[in-house]
Amino acid sequence: xxxxxxxxxxxxxEKLFSDVLHxxxxxxxxxxxxxxxxxxxxxxxRADLLALGRAFVGQRTQFPEHFAxxxxxxxxxxxxxxxxxxxxxxxxxxRVQQEVAGQLGRLAEAGLLRIADPAxxxxxxxxxxxxxxxxxxxxxxxxxxxxxxxxxxxxVDAFLYGYGAAGRSN
Numbered sequence: 001x002x003x004x005x006x007x008x009x010x011x012x013x014e015k016l017f018s019d020v021l022h023x024x025x026x027x028x029x030x031x032x033x034x035x036x037x038x039x040x041x042x043x044x045x046r047a048d049l050l051a052l053g054r055a056f057v058g059q060r061t062q063f064p065e066h067f068a069x070x071x072x073x074x075x076x077x078x079x080x081x082x083x084x085x086x087x088x089x090x091x092x093x094x095r096v097q098q099e100v101a102g103q104l105g106r107l108a109e110a111g112l113l114r115i116a117d118p119a120x121x122x123x124x125x126x127x128x129x130x131x132x133x134x135x136x137x138x139x140x141x142x143x144x145x146x147x148x149x150x151x152x153x154x155x156v157d158a159f160l161y162g163y164g165a166a167g168r169s170n
Contacts, residue, residue: 014081014084018083018084018087018088021069021084021087021088021091024063024065024066024069024092025091025093026092028059028062029091029092029095029096029099032096032099033095033096035058036052036055039051039052039055040103042106042110043112044112045107045112045113045160045165046156048103049156050153050156052100052125053125053129053152053155053156054148054149054152056096056126056130057129057130057133057148057152073088097122100125100126104118104122105118111165113160114165121163124159124163125155125159128155128158129152129155129156132151133151
């Protein structure tokens, strides 16, 4: 089958790329949500946040092809139509962020975290669990599972320092 035939079937190259990106982002978000729902207990904030952080970071190793595509998008974002970016965001990243926010909100409602602004707490959590993993010198070898676990643990401990419920030993 020729490239032209494939593009014609998908109404062009942009639509093909958009469909592939949407399907991939949906698959990643679905897997993340399923993992989180299996692992969250709602009773132990540290254990739950560790599970949430490992699930968030684990997406990158579980779906390397998707995140390679995301890396390309980030590098070339101004060359992609806004509709393609929005479709990707709604199918994947926005759903993942909503799940993180929902889990943090449930922990706060249970009195296990102090969260006044759920959106800000979600941004802080995501930034903390990804910072040591994504901010490394270019060309650095990828981190092994033990280093990733240690990075997520430090991030969760920092998050609990700022958002842990008063009077609880976290």
